[in-house]
Amino acid sequence: MACTFKLFALLSILFVGKLKADISCPNQQTPAYSCGTQSIVVLDGSTDMQSVDKLKEIMAFILNQITPKFDYADGQTIAYMVYGGQGGGLQATEFASNIEQSCSYIETVINGVGNNLTPVTLTTGLNEMKKFYNDTLSSGKRIPILLFTGATDKADIASAAQLAKTNIQNGDLYIFSMNGGDYSPFTDAKLIYNISQDFQNWGGLQRCFNKAACNIVINQGDVADAVTTVAPTSAPLRGPHCTCNYSTVWLDVIYIFDASAATTANGLMELLGKVQTDAQWLNIAKSTDTSASEYHTRVGIIYYDSDATVYAPLGSLTQMDFLSIPTLPFRNDPGTNLEAAINLALNQFNSSAHRIEAKTVIHLLATTYRPGDYQDPTQIAETFKGDGGIMIVYDYIEAHGSVAPELNTIASPGYFTTSSDDTDGSFVLNAFCDANCFCFVGYNAYSQDTGRNLPNQGCYYPVETTNGYTIAENRCKSFNNGYLATVENEDKMRFLWRMFKQPTNFWIGLQYDGSAFKWQDNYALTANDYQPWAPNGKQVQSGQMSGIYAISTGDQNAIKWSTHEPRQGFWFACEVAPCDSEHYCSRQQPNNIIL
Template sequence: MKFNTVLTVFLIKIYVISSEYITRPCGQDLSNLWLDMVAVVDNSQGMTNDGLTAIAANIASVFSDGTKIGTNSNDPRTTRLGLVTYNSKATKNADLNKFQSIDDLYDNIFTDLATVSQTDDSNLENGLEVAEKVLEAGKNEKRKFYKKLILIYASTFNRNGEAISIANRLKSAGTKLVTVAYNQGGGDEQLADGLAQISSPRFNFTNNRALIGDIQMAMLEANCFCAPTWTQYRQYYSDQFSPPGGVCIQPVGLTAVWRAARISCANRFKNAYLADEFTQHKHDFIFDSIKNTNGFQLPYSYHIGLTLSNGSWSWDRPNGWEQPVVQHWFGWDSGFPISTSSKASGANFGNETDAGWQNIGAMNIGLNYVCETATCDTDNYCSTDQLD
C-alpha cells in the first residue's frame, strides 16, 4: 500500500509545484520495502511487562501495511527483521531469517517481548553489538546492497557507556539507527535527548500517536538511496543528512557534445538521462555539485537536459518516455533562448556564483555534463547487477 503521509516539509516546498511537473520524491510504497532490519528492545525492569507488550504491538503494526517479511525468491522487494533484547546483557531472539511472513512476526513477537528481565541494568551498547552481529551474520550476495536499519526501543539511557561510540561506528558504515524513547511516566526526563545522540539525524522519536508513521517514514527514507558515484538530491547540498529527494545526480568531468552526453548518461545507469532543472532549488543543487567535481573549471559550462522538441523547450528523458515541457521556473540567461533550429539543446554557462541556461547546437560544442536517474527505492528496485 502507498504511504500517504508526506515524508518531509522539503517534499512540500520543493516538489509539489503542479500535479504533472515535479521532481521525483522517494518511493512511498510500504508493500515494496526492501531492507534488512533489527529491532533492539530494552527489557530491563524499567520497561515493565505492559511496556514490552506495547512495544510488541507497535513493531507488529509498523510492518502491517503490506510489508513483505522474510525472503521470497519470486520478489526481491522484501524486508528481513531480526530481534534483540537487552538489559545488563543482550540476547538474540531472532536472526534475520526467522520471520518469514507477517504471521510469523505476529506469532512470535508477543512471546519474545512478554516478560522483563530480573535486573534494572540497561546497557544499550550490548544490544547494539549483538544487533551488529545479527546484521553481519545475515549478509548474502543477493542482498549485499540492501540498506540496513536498527530500530531501538529504550526506557532509559546510560550516558557513561559505550553506546554512542558503537552507534557512530554503525552509522559511519551506512546503517540507519532509529530510536524510540519509551518513557512511561516519571522516568528519565532526558531520555529522548540522550537517544538523539544514538539515532541517525531526524530519526529520534518518542511514544506519541504519530510513532507508527514516523518509523515507517524512516524506513522508506532508509530505502531511498543512490548507486555508488551518484549523489542524492536533498534539501541542502551542504548537509548530507538533510531530507532526501528521489533522484540521483552525477556530474561528468570529461567533455562531450550534447548528443553524445545524452547517450553517455543513458549508458551509466538504467533509465538515466541528462539532468533537468525544474526549480531554482534543483538548479542551485546541481551548480553546487559541479563546483565540487573534478574536471569542472571556471568559467563553468555543462550540458543539461534542455532540448527543443516540437517547438517547445522540454527536458530529456529515456527513449519512449514523455518529455516534460519546461514550465513554472526558467533559468535562461538574458537574450536566450535564441530562436534558431540549429541551437536546439541547452547548457549552463556561469561564473563562480551562478550559471544560466543558453541554447546551443547538439553536435558542435563539447562541454562537461550532468546526468540524472531515479533513486533505488520502493518504486524502483535496483538489482545487484545494477549496483555492482
C-alpha cells in the same frame, strides 16, 4: 471505491477489449516487477459473467497489458484457467515461461470457451482449479491465484471461501468482483475489490495485477488509479521522487528492545505489540525463502539489559512468525548495555542473511540507557550511521514520564520519536519508507528536506568528460534509465554547479528541438519558468536542434544559459530516480557511469 486488504492469501480475474479470432501477440516489454513466482489466473466463464464478450474483454486485457510485463527471464511463469464456458467444462493450461507461450495458452483458452456461458458455481470453479494445479499448490511455495469473478450468490461465495481456507492454504487470493458480490467471507484474501465502472479506464489494474503475480502486497490506491485525460487542478510534481508503499519496503531491519527494569515487563509487552502492529503492513520473509519477491523486508530481534541477546537472527522470521511471538524475556535487570546490543546488530548485518542491496536499519525501542558501567553506545552508533545505516529510535516514556535526551543523540537525524508524540502510530512505518529512499552509490542526492536529507528530488551523477549533447543524453539513458539533469529553480542550478570543478561549462537537460525548448523529462519551457539566459544566449535557428549548456564564471550566483551546436563536447550531470519502496535497485545495475 473501497479496497479491502488483509494479511494472508490472494485471488484475481481481469477484463478488456474484445478479442479477434486471430490473436496478435504483443512484444515483450520491460518487466513491471522482478520475481520468479508461479501464478494462476482464474477466469469466471459461467453465466455469472453475463456475456462471453465480457469474458473475452478480460482475456484481451491480460494478453495486451499484463503478459508483456512479466519477468519471464527471471523465472516468472503464469497459467490460465476458465471454468464454465461452452459445455460447462474446464479450460486450463500449463505454466507459460515466455510471452509466446502465454499468447498461445490464452488463445487455447479462448477457443475452448466458445460462444456460450453455462451455469457453474464459484465453489466448483475453485475446486476444479485445486485439482488441476494440485502439484503446484502442494509444493510449499506461496502461489498467487488471480481471480476475476461475477458470482453474487451469498451461499456460493461462503462455500467457496470455506473451500479456499481449508483446501487451498498455499494459494494467495486477490478477488476482483465484477458484479458487486459480497466477498467478506474470504477473510484470508489479500485484496477484495468491486469494479463498478468500465475497468479499462482504471490504469491501476495493470500495476495491481503485476504486483499480485509477484506476491507484492497491494495498497488501496493501486487499483483505483484512474487513467484520465482531464487536466490536473495543480501542476504535477516534477522529477523523480521517493515513493512510499509499506508493503513493498525492502529493508534489512534489526529490532533492539530495551528489556531493562526501567522498561518494566508490561512496557516490554507494549513495545512488542507496537512493532507487531507495524509488521502487519510489511512483507516479511526469511532469507532462505527463494520464492520471495525482492520487495520484502528481513527482520531480526535483539533484547538487552546488562547483557545483550539475539532472540531471532536476521532473516529467520516470516511475518506470521513475527506476529506470533507472545512475549520477550524480562529479568527485571537494571542494566542497559545498549552498546553490546548494537554490536550484535552489526554482526547480523555482516552475516549472509543481509542483502547487499538493502539498506540496514536498527529500530531501537528503549526507555533510557545508563552511561557508566558499560561502554558508551554513541561511538558505535555513529559508526553504523556513518556506514549508511539508519537508526530509528522510539523512546518509550510511559514508564518514567519524560524524554531520555541520550536516546535522541543516538538516532539518525529526523528518526527520533517518543511514544507520546507518535499518536497515530505512523512514525515508524513512514521512517521505514524514508530509509528505503536512497541514491545509487556515487550519486548525489538533491533534497530540500532539512530533516532526513532524502533524495526527494532525485539523484545526480556528474560526468567530468566532454560529450556531445546526444551522446551525453544516451549515456544517461543507458545507466539506470536516467536523463540529463533538469533545472527547475536557482537552488537546483547551484546544486549542479557545486558538483563540478569550477569554472566549467556543462550541458543541462534542456534542448531546442527545432520548434520549441523542451526538458529531458518531457516538460516544455514556459515563460514563467526559471531561465537565466546569457545575452543573446537564446538564439536558435528554426528547424535545427540546439543543446543548452550552463556557462560558469566560477561564481554560483552568476550562472547563465546559452544554446550551442549539439556536437560540442561539455561535461554533464545525469538525473535518475532514487531507489525506493517501489523501485528496487539490484547490485546488477551499475551504480556509476563509466565512460
